[in-house]
Amino acid sequence: MRPLAAIVAMSDEGVIGDGDALPWRISEDLKHFRRVTMGHALVMGRRTHDSIGRALPGRPNLVLSRTRAPVAEGAERVASLDEALVRAAGDPLPMIIGGAEIYRLAMPRVTELFLTEVHREVAGDVYFPDFDRAAFEERSRRPAESESDVEFVHLVRRS
Numbered sequence: 108m109r110p111l112a113a114i115v116a117m118s119d120e121g122v123i124g125d126g127d128a129l130p131w132r133i134s135e136d137l138k139h140f141r142r143v144t145m146g147h148a149l150v151m152g153r154r155t156h157d158s159i160g161r162a163l164p165g166r167p168n169l170v171l172s173r174t175r176a177p178v179a180e181g182a183e184r185v186a187s188l189d190e191a192l193v194r195a196a197g198d199p200l201p202m203i204i205g206g207a208e209i210y211r212l213a214m215p216r217v218t219e220l221f222l223t224e225v226h227r228e229v230a231g232d233v234y235f236p237d238f239d240r241a242a243f244e245e246r247s248r249r250p251a252e253s254e255s256d257v258e259f260v261h262l263v264r265r266s
């Protein structure tokens with residue numbers, strides 16, 4: 108399989124969003140996101156792009172949409188996951204950054220998952236799709252420094 112990563116923060120119940128927003132604000136996770144994704148092509152759904160409200164700097168921003176809805180300056184609209192991956196052809200590890208619809212679309216092709224586990228009960232109505240965790244090996248796990256209930260986990264698909 109071609110290397111393809113996804114990065115997501117989720118609660119133990121699988122919650123990743125509340126309406127258009129994240130259910131939490133964890134600045135250490137935003138820094139982690141920046142460090143992991145910097146320089147890589149970001150592949151996201153139009154709703155996630157809208158909720159970010161701008162193109163994230165230093166990285167191609169590829170926004171999946173079925174319509175001609177405008178995207179922010181510096182971002183590029185693509186019509187399918189395949190088109191996004193063609194645009195990201197030169198990238199050794201394109202990054203799927205959500206939301207739920209795009210994770211669902213991409214998970215069968217994802218070879219690495221950067222998972223931030225948020226061990227909190229949170230209100231939310233957007234969930235990460237079910238996936239076969241046994242198909243992935245846990246390569247690393249480290250607790251956040253600033254939050255006692257957050258861990259950064261790196262999963263790699265077993266070959």
Ligand SMILES: NC(=O)c1ccc[n+]([C@@H]2O[C@H](COP(=O)([O-])OP(=O)(O)OC[C@H]3O[C@@H](n4cnc5c(N)ncnc54)[C@H](OP(=O)(O)O)[C@@H]3O)[C@@H](O)[C@H]2O)c1
Nearest residue numbers: 115116124128129152153154155172173205206207208209
């Ligand atoms: N916790 C996290 O790490 C994390 C990360 C990212 C997002 N989120 C949360 O996830 C939520 C947003 O997720 P969501 O599932 O509602 O939306 P989304 O996946 O961000 O975007 C959905 C949109 O993507 C486009 N799309 C979907 N499938 C497509 C396909 N096969 N081909 C082309 N375009 C396609 C459509 O855009 P059009 O309508 O324009 O056609 C669709 O409306 C928010 O709550 C956000 O905060 C959480």
